[in-house]
Amino acid sequence: MKKVSFFILIICFATKIMAQPEPANYVVALNRFKELYNHNQPDSIYSMFSSEMKEALPADKFRTTTRQLKSQLGNLVQADFMKYEAPLAYYKAVFEKNTFLLNLSVNSQTKFTGLLLKPYEAPAAATNAAPASPTIPTDPSITESPVTLKTFSGSISGTLAMPKNAADKIPVVLIIAGSGPTDRDGNSPKLGLTSNMYKMIANELGKNGYASLRYDKRLVGQSVSSTKETELRFEDYVDDAVGLINMLNDDQRFSKIIILGHSEGSLVGMMAANDQPVKAFISVEGAGDSADKIMTEQMKSKSQLISDGFNRMLDSLRRGKITDNIDPALYPYARPSIQKYLMSWFRYNPTREIRKIKIPILIVQGTTDLQVTVADAEKLKKAKSDAILAIIPGMNHVLKEAPADKDKNTATYNEPDLPLKPEFVKAMISFLHKVK
Template sequence: MMRIFFIVLLWFITFSSFATSIKQIVSIETGTGKLEGTLLTPDDVKDSKIVALIIAGSGPTDRDGNNPSMTNNSLKMLADELAKVGISSLRYDKRGIGKSKSSGLKEIDLRFDNYIDDASHWVEYLNNLSRFNKIVVIGHSEGSLIGMVVSQQKDVDKFISIAGSGQPIDQTIREQLAAQPPVVIEQSTPILDKLLQGETVENVPEFLNSLFRPSVQPYMISWFKYDPQKEISKLNKPVLIIQGSTDIQVGLMDADKLAAANKKADKVVIKEMNHIFKEATLDKQANYQTYNQPDLPIKPELVKVISEFILN
């Protein structure tokens, strides 16, 4: 019995010696509830002083990059891989999601600025930890725009946009609706115009209610106020723009627009990387299949590009 115990103990010690990171569950109070996240720190780099705040994209997305309809672990994989090269990270469940569920607001009360404030509070949290002296913000998709605004504060040293939109969201919506039957764009254009002016619309056609329902209009109004090109142009610090060549949600043109708005920014296009950092073709069905493949690794080029930018 003692021999078996010794073998198990030896296995545990050996396994632990190969651990690549130390995971710590952390939280902050928002005034409307608690936000919870994971602080991942390399255990073999004692003098690591750099930490990346990872901001998730749109929708009910958790700290790992997942939501109720898909599991891909994209943000978890990114954090794990960064830890292997000596970079700490903090990723968190968005308000109303996962362990941050208690901070959820009613849809009619939610504003885009709530997400900006949340990320700002996390920057403040990291800034108060004596172990770090540099903070890098990594924003994915919608999180890119949030990250641009948050990175304007002095406590942020560098900013990284991954698959960030290069134009205001109302323009993107108009482009997407233009591919629908003419009646859709005819009925939606006046609504978008009013929302852009900060006015809500009471009578929404039933077939457009899922997009323009009254309870979501205040959020859209607050979101429309932000232009990614204007926000990224305000950053007088190192900026990296990353775009995947097979991203069928955000295009190469978006990365070009962001890079044109900030002439000092570095732009990198990663071949055959889709919106969730996985290798994929431009075939829509095959591309979207990767969104529910949690064991499919992220593109190694992504980690290489990010780590070189952060560490140099």
């Protein structure tokens, strides 16, 4: 095969270089580019160019180059975000026949101001690892070691945290992450999240004599899978959690297993705990309604155009149909490649699932959570009357002290050293001490 040369003049202004999360408009632009490229629509891609780009590259030349690229490389399977150094975002672009480094820049109108494709060179180490996020030290009283669970489609990678002074069998807590590409520590470059909340939970558990296992979700961080985004289903996350439960149950170092599920992980944990060797369940910031209702409510804060587009897509999903032609602004929430996953997720109602659990339950909810409300926790409590409900004043979705003000609240999502809300830690440890 001839060496592929596909580049478009990078037209961007110098700015201070600093690694940052992937901006939302870059997500939209990239997903739109992928859709149009895979559907052989170079003219539609060209329409996304800024005026400077169009001056630098004639439409006919771009059309010819793009079609040549498609014939040589095939479809763009996925593009994994690596880093953002304004104004450039870097992606590992996996085509059907080869892998390249894709650099792009867009302006405030989500128009391309730069697009460059060149040979990809894997990092010297940890090629499957997510971009590094600021982390916190492991507590001196704890020893951490890597854990790998082999699955039918790949492997799940995690971290086992053990108290150093453990003299006998001890309880272990399986920490299940929330929605999106969130890693074992509670960080996600794609979401602009550097909270370290799960690492902090592991530290607090270890200091109190409990082991913990936290892990990268399927297709996240160092967890690898042959499953493609279009093939992912909600039940896959449940299967992964069950596999880890069985692995912990076979480990003679542990006396009992407790599940702690955060956000979407709460529903995963409910379903994984059913009919498994689990002694207790902790739901942290878990929704009380099915995900379609939660997302519909969240879309009300978006523009009318986005909200209406989501509702049309949702109506189609309820009829079992995928919506291929969707507004680019909706790609982060409902792009065609994840709609079957959404369909699988939407069919489960947390209030129904929590009723099936026959073990002690703690429901924890912060009052300043912008994503899940106290009303959600109350619905879970109503569905399971013998559960313990702990409402934590001033705690937000990432389990930190935060005001109700949206901007100040979300600012804590990127304060990796901000500690967990002490009242949350107290409620968690107090509950665990009572688990038999």
